[in-house]
Amino acid sequence: MKIAVVRETAPGETRVAASPETVKKLTALGAQLAVEAGAGEAASISDADFEQAGATVATCAKVLDGADAILCINGPDAASLKGAKAGALLIGALDPLRRRKAVDAYGSAGLDALAMEWMPRITRAQSMDILSSQSNLAGYKAVVDAASAYGRAFPMMMTAAGTISAARVFVMGVGVAGLQAIATARRLGAQVSATDVRSATREQIQSLGAKPIFVENVAGIEGEGSGGYATEMSEDYQKAQAELVSSHIAKQDIVITTALIPGRPAPRLISDAQLATMRAGSVVVDLAADAGGNVEGCVPGENVVKHGVTIIGASNLARSLAADSSALFARNLFNFLSAFWDKDQGKLVLPDDDEIVKAIRLTQGGRVVNERLTSVS
Template sequence: MRLAVLKERRAGETRVAATPETAKKLAALGCSVAIEAGAGAAAGYPDQLYADAGAEIAPDAEAALFGAGIVLKVRAPLGTGEGEIDELSLIHRGALLIGTLEAIANPERARAIASVGVDACSMELLPRTTRAQSMDVLSSQANLAGYRAVVEGAAAFDRAFPMLMTAAGTIPAANAFIMGAGVAGLQAIATARRLGARVSATDVRPAAKEEIKSLGASYVGYEDEESRAAQTSGGYAKAMSPEFLAKQAEVVAAHIAKQDIVVCTALVQGRRAPILVTEAMVASMKPGSIIVDIASDAGGNCALTRPGEVTVTANGVTILGHTNWPGRIANAASALYARNLLTFLTTFWDKEAQAPKLPEDDDLVRGVTITRNGAVVHPGLA
């Protein structure tokens, strides 16, 4: 079984879907691993490391994909008219494509993959169960995004995070407010606490309140019957009603005016990120305050976020709207992502056939499979 790992060509993507460590382990499964030249360069993995791990270094995408039965990607392959080459057309019919394909938000992408006869698994759709934890790409990448967000927020902040007592006087600790207490938010809380900030946080999900407090942060938020049912069976936050969001905004608005750092992490799978920080809230903040918007890829949680840009408002608030936050810590993010994919393949690997077998009745397989045998099969894309 030939397994190909392509260079990422979508704008701003610095990660890679296999590292030298996982390439060696994939080869041990019985795969012939082909890495497109330069695939790991942006993440700090030069071609020689892959070659030392026993992988073939292919000169281009076409050579890497020639005869490949498995294709690993971080982002979806480029289709017709999307970039320098049409990667999708180079993948062999019947091959298995695994990556974060963002198909729910881009249903036409799933149809394009099905039209070329490629079976595809979109790993961001993996159910959040105990069995799936070691394969959960959203969790591994969000964890690093939450860490990186606080580090970059601290770098942009022109005062100190911890309280500093000096002979010249005392500098008070920064006030950091984390909006959303999923994996990214909890890591942001922990990182801000380690840096010495006074940390508070909010989330619509009922279980989040205790998680926030367990990390030493204070909880801020509005609670009612709707918030008690604000989590899906898969562990994701549900979209909330306009009425609830309005009441939540009243509580949050008074709190945000006193904050130095606001980290926004709230996402709803397959939909635009909810607006949690309004223009009026930004206007109430002190000059020099920082808003870090991890949700910028999905439009942003702040009304003034410009995805991909750093913005300074009229009242001196800096908004970090970088996209692809995991890609800003590409080496570590690639290492975790590659292990997620390796675990998924290993779980469903048939040793005798030396190929993956994905049973259609398995809950994990059913959760991630978007195309099979030339058809779109995921219920979310029906």
């Protein structure tokens, strides 16, 4: 089975969908790896590194020629995959809801597209979950970027000239990114608090040494939301949460927002009026910027100053840690491929009735087959 790894063409993309480590592992399974020249350059992986691991390095056309599977970070335009054979698997983060036309084009081209970001939140799929691996790094980088923009120290410092108080960090949304943000801010010595609509996260917040900030008089979500994600809350809860945030946010130096609802615009958590209550020099990092933003006035990929507060519109922060994010993404892909690898046949076998396959398969046999897409088409 030939597996192709293409060079990313999306603006600002630095990652690559394979690493020398995963090339070696896939080759050991019996696969033939072909990597497009320069694919790992921005992630500090040279063509020679891939060749030493057992891959062949060639032009895009040669890499795609005869490939049974194509690995990518972002879903490329179907036109750039010209030459790929019908029935080839396209595996990566394909953003199906926002790039529906691209998905249709994959089907028309005869490609079987698999969206790794739709991996179900089940135990056996944890090691394949690209959202978790990339969010972990994003949560870490959000705190590092906030510390850089803040202009003051994070930990409390006692000096002969006097004491510097610890920075106060508030994390809104305690998923994978939020938990890593809490842990990173704590390691830097900040005084950390956090909130979420899911009641189960209270213990997680406390376990990391942070203070949980929760709406007490209106019920949130008991346990987890659908698929482990939060869901949209009632108007009563949203009103109570806004009041709680307003009273708490004015006292914070750093706020990091991470709230996302799959398939929906990001919920608005911080209004312009709430920003105005923060002291000058404070920093807000919006990790949901690409989905519309949690913060009013946020601009994806830009730093905006409003009321003296810097709003960082964090756009895919994992890209700024290209070597590590590529390594983790590549391992997620390998874990998926190896889980469905048939040693006797020497290739990938994807059962139609498998829970994972059904969740991530977008196109098959020249048409769109995923229920999440066909139900809205």
